[in-house]
Amino acid sequence: MRETLRDLARRPQNGEYLEIRLEHTVTTSIRIHNATVERLKVTEERGGSLRILHPKTGWWFASFQGWDDLEEHVAFGLRSVVLLPQSGTGVIRGEGTEEEIRFSPREDFRGKPLGEKVQLLFAYARMLREASPFVVSAVVEYRDEWRTVYFANSDGSVIFWEKPDISLSFVATARKGDQIEVYRDGVAGKAGFELVRGLEELAHRVGKQAEALLFARPFPGGVYDVVLDPVLAGVFIHEAFGHLSEADFLSRNERLQKLMVLGKPIASPVLSVFDDGSLENLRGSSPYDDEGTRTQRTYLIREGYLSGRLHSRETAFLLGESPTGNARTISYRFPPIVRMTNTGIEPGTVSPQDLFADIERGVYAVEYVGGNTALELFTFSPAYGYLIEGGKIGEMVKDIVLSGNLFQTLGKIDAVANDFRWTEVGWCGKGEQMGLPTPTGSPHVRLREVLVGGQRHA
Amino acid sequence: MREVVSIAKARGIQADLFVRKVWEKSIEYEAGVFRGYVAREHTGCGLRVIRSDRRLGFYAFTLPCAPSEAVEQALEVSAFGDAVDFTIPSYPSTTEWKDFVDPRLEGLSVREMVEIGEYLVGQLKATHPGVLTNVRIAAGREERELFNHHEEEIRFARTFFEISIEATRVKDDDILTVYVERSWGNRDIDVDDLLKEVKLRLDLSERMVSVQSGQYPVLFTPSGCMVLLYPLLYGLNGRNIAFGKSPLQDKLGKVLFSSLFSLVEVPQEPWALGSCPFDDEGILTPEERVLVESGKVEDGFWDLWSAARTGRKTTASGFRRSPWDMPEPGFSVLKIKNGLRDRETLVEELEEGLVVDSLLGLGQSNIASGFFSCGVQLGFYVKGGEIQGRVKNVMISGNAYEALKNIRELSRDCRWVQGSILAPYILVEPIQVNAAS
Known part of the structure; x- marks a missing residue:
């Protein structure tokens, strides 16, 4: 053959x-x-x-x-x-x-x-x-x-x-x-x-x-400080930022390119985000992508600054950058398109417990149901959560859907803990191509003033 | 292919073989520029066997595959399969149904597709120069065949045509995306109507307005009202009812929703995308079937398996997501009954409220209980009967079953969503709206 x-x-x-x-x-x-x-x-x-x-x-x-x-x-x-x-x-x-x-x-x-x-x-x-x-x-x-x-x-x-x-x-x-x-x-x-x-x-x-x-009680909607567990924080970064770093979104859109110009401050300085298909044996890993390009670690955000994006051979050509090994297909039925591989938030230095200390009233959002993105707007849902009151974790709550805006929410991440871990069960759909394995990794992360949907308003 | 079921018959096994052949061609424009052409030609086969001890087996394959090997594989699986209470049915001898095949689509050339693409891109460029347009145009043909161990076979074919436009406008740090699609079984998609819809959404989005959190009447557009329909379809699914997972399991025959709300299945609707003379288990479809009549839940979706499980009859609702999947309860073509007045009138009479066209995170909430909470991807604020502008960073929340109770009015004008659900504009009051600012 x-x-x-x-x-x-x-x-x-x-x-x-x-x-x-x-x-x-x-x-x-x-x-x-x-x-x-x-x-x-x-x-x-x-x-x-x-x-x-x-x-x-x-x-x-x-x-x-x-x-x-x-x-x-x-x-x-x-x-x-x-x-x-x-x-x-x-x-x-x-x-x-x-x-x-x-x-x-x-x-x-x-x-x-x-x-x-x-x-x-x-x-x-x-x-x-x-x-x-x-x-x-x-x-x-x-x-x-x-x-x-x-x-x-x-x-x-x-x-x-x-x-x-x-x-x-x-x-x-x-x-x-x-x-x-x-x-x-x-x-x-x-x-x-x-x-x-x-x-x-x-x-x-x-x-x-x-x-x-x-x-568990349904969580009332409103604007809250939120702590995300490592599983949900991974989904968050995938939806909130990962998709917009896929270069096919902007390879022919000059205004979007200006908005996403490399070197621009886009998040708070505690945040660094990477995508890495070259890691050993995660579900998004492979020595080569589906165009035969070597995979690599690409920093998308470094200490709050936009520092890279994900490319196929074509988007790299259109933007005058280098391929990053992110062209993936779910099967022979579809052409490879720009996708994430294993995407993560780099660990910080504080302990996860420290993230709760100064939250007067908020929610600790745990695990995930799913996430969705339409360029700058995104939503993501934890499987459940806990009330945070006076810095303490309280009763279990449910029916929580978080939503955000890329240009506002990334700036509101003010603490990243040191307990990084990978979640392998995640998959991603883009265009017609559903079910691509896309592991995400993160430590606990704190976000200020997030819009939370709910049946009643707090 | 007949040989597969003949081998099964010779061995005293019930069997049906489902074969789906599809070809499709499509072109894409990215940011107004031609990008490429995609052609696909696939055949998938799914063999279902039921042994004499009622155990079920399934093996799916692509060609070429030796018929005897397919039977062997399915039998091997059946050793551990569920003991089922249904039998593989006989197929109707009549073949009076029409194929829904449009020769204009079978013969559609790349050049013609490019002409449509150029037209759409050119028109939008002329009227909305700052907007970048992605277009996808696809056409194809699908053929379904079923063979059973009675050595009967049935088949039908249909064509499909899909055009979608995604228009993106970037202004400062605001990114607006408008997505509009049309899917149909023949060539008669009105591209000017599609364009009109895209332009209207772009124009209404020119101004950004803010909205205070609170409870408002919400007018869902035909695509927006899917947030109310999906939980209902989950609840009406015979399999979910059989497993006790549906909130509707003991509510068939009861009035649960507003008397304005009626839902019917019309499996033979000409040229609608889901239309079919028989389902994927070879059961003839009825012309029309009532699911909800004036708020009263009349019936659900039953395939052979779930019908047998609950002592009912199949409603010709056994559909396969792909030839690689076994049949599950699903719908063919749905119609939500429309109202008496135009959507413009509904907006004009709205003192204050939202028009919601598309949502983010459908199915991300608890679809089983009906709870939803979604980001508004495209929505408009109405004050004094007039659309004031687009809202952003806003969520709507509620329970779909409650919302269907609280329908105030449905519009007279309807639109096909994904070529298979005909829906009007639906005014619901109240809906909880949460805003970031």
């Missing part, structure tokens, strides 16, 4: 940039719902894509299934790309590389009998259900995926990857009359089956938390 790809990637004669990607993916998904196997499926997919940029026209991308007609796809693509309108775009070319990136998990999930997987999940579902009499629905959702990718481009790169991904999540729905609360937590990683063993305590905790939410 490598020989064929090497040969095909050499076909361009007129300065075209060409990429071929072939994928084979086998996925097992199991969903245990109470005492039922609600879903159990194995799927196998073999497909590929071809992407060509002609120096005088635009991008031509085709996604197909089967690996048999590669010659024809390339010939047709090279003939067709010439006919497209002018786009005025280009790519930064790279050095060719030949690599084989293999992965040996401790306990390879491909070799596990289906029965063993199902049995383990049944045991978890029982624990989840038995954690509380209020739990009406206990869902254990398991997914393992083994993806192999062949990639070649006209810079002379030929890369072979093995990309395993495994995840397990617990979802408990607790009910009391008409009141329904859902709580979820789980694990995910670039790992083997060992990752999903020994999670009894987590299963129990998820059931208990769903129950606790039934008895």
Whole structure:
């Protein structure tokens, strides 16, 4: 296969940039719902894509299934790309590389009998259900995926990857009359089956938390000082800032470029933010991105100053900067676009306890339900929270959605603690491409005067 | 493909094979400049088997795949599958339905798509020079086939056409994004109407106004009212009802909402995107089905599995998100019943309130209980019957089930959202509004 790809990637004669990607993916998904196997499926997919940029026209991308007609796809693509309108775009070319990136998990999930997987999940579902009499629905959702990718481009790169991904999540729905609360937590990683063993305590905790939410009071809306736990702080930085640092948002927008000019003070000096796809074995990690560019650590904010952004080969070309290894795709069905990898807030020096001390009335927001962004505006929701009164953590509260504005909120971060940790379960959707693993990392962070939605106004 | 189910039949197993073939082509403009062309051609197959001991198995694959291997794989899975109470149905022998295929879309050339793109970009550039426009135009064809162990087969095909515009205006440190889309089964998307809608939103957003926190009447636009509809669709989902996760589980037949609110499913609506003669389990769809009638909840969405679980009948609501997924309860095409007066009149009579067009963080709240709290991505402040300008850094919160009780009026004019939900403007009072300043 490598020989064929090497040969095909050499076909361009007129300065075209060409990429071929072939994928084979086998996925097992199991969903245990109470005492039922609600879903159990194995799927196998073999497909590929071809992407060509002609120096005088635009991008031509085709996604197909089967690996048999590669010659024809390339010939047709090279003939067709010439006919497209002018786009005025280009790519930064790279050095060719030949690599084989293999992965040996401790306990390879491909070799596990289906029965063993199902049995383990049944045991978890029982624990989840038995954690509380209020739990009406206990869902254990398991997914393992083994993806192999062949990639070649006209810079002379030929890369072979093995990309395993495994995840397990617990979802408990607790009910009391008409009141329904859902709580979820789980694990995910670039790992083997060992990752999903020994999670009894987590299963129990998820059931208990769903129950606790039934008895928590809704948090009234208003403007508050907020402490984010490391999980939610990671989601916050992903939504509040990560997306606007993806250079495809501004690569053709001069006004936005002026607004986001490198070196501009954009946050309080306690804040430093990075994206790093080159870290070992996180779910967003890989030695190369999906355009064959080496991944790296990129500082987006350093001590409050805008210091970098995330690039594909194309956005780097348009802005006269360098590719950062952030072109990613969820599968052969889509072209790579600029995405985050593993994104984090650098740890500060104070202890997490210190963040609460001078908050008269506020909220400690914990874990997450989700987040969303529309350029400068964003929202993100903790799974639950606690009141902070007179510097002390008080009762549990729920129904909290935080919202903010990039240009105001980053300036209101006034303390960053020293207890950094990664959360791997997160994923991100952008455009049509949903479900890309994007771990986030952070310590506890304090934000002043955040707008919190709620049914009543405080 | 027939061979797969024949092998199953020979082995005494019930089976259905769902095959979905899609081709799609699309072009994109970024900041008013042509960016590229994307073509996709995919076929996905999902094989469902039920053994004689009622255990369910599922294996999904792409071609090529040896038929006997597919059956083996599905059987291997079924060893651990759930024992189910339904059987794979027989398919109707009639094939009287029409395919919704528009030859103008099948033959749509890249050049024609580029012409549309150039027109949209050019028009906006002429009237709103400071605005940068992203455009996506996509067209394609989808074919669904079902084969069962009775050796019956049914199929239908449809085309689709999607145009979306995202217009961005940056002024000082304010970034405004207006997103408008049209999706339909044939070529008849009115691009001028689409443009009109984008321009109107841009013009109304020229002025920024502030709003005090408090309770206001809110007029949800057709796309804005999805925040009220999504929790209701969760509640009507047969699977959620079967598992006791729906707040509506013991409320079918009861009056829960304003008598102004009625919701119907119209699975055979010509050219709407979800329309289909049968669902993804091969059950013929009805012409019209009442879900909510004058505030009374009449019925939910049931697939074979959830219907069997609760002793009901399927409502032809088994849909698959992709060929890789098993059927789950879902909807085809929905219509919210409209009112008697135009939206302009509703605005004119509004002493003070908001018009909410798009929200951030839908589904980020507790969709099961109906609680929502969302950032207003695009919304306008109304005073004395006139739109004063755009509001920013504002959230609205409430409970969708409560809000559906508190509907004051629905507009006469409606719009299709994502080509599959026809919705009017909905005036709800009161809604809690929280503002940053």
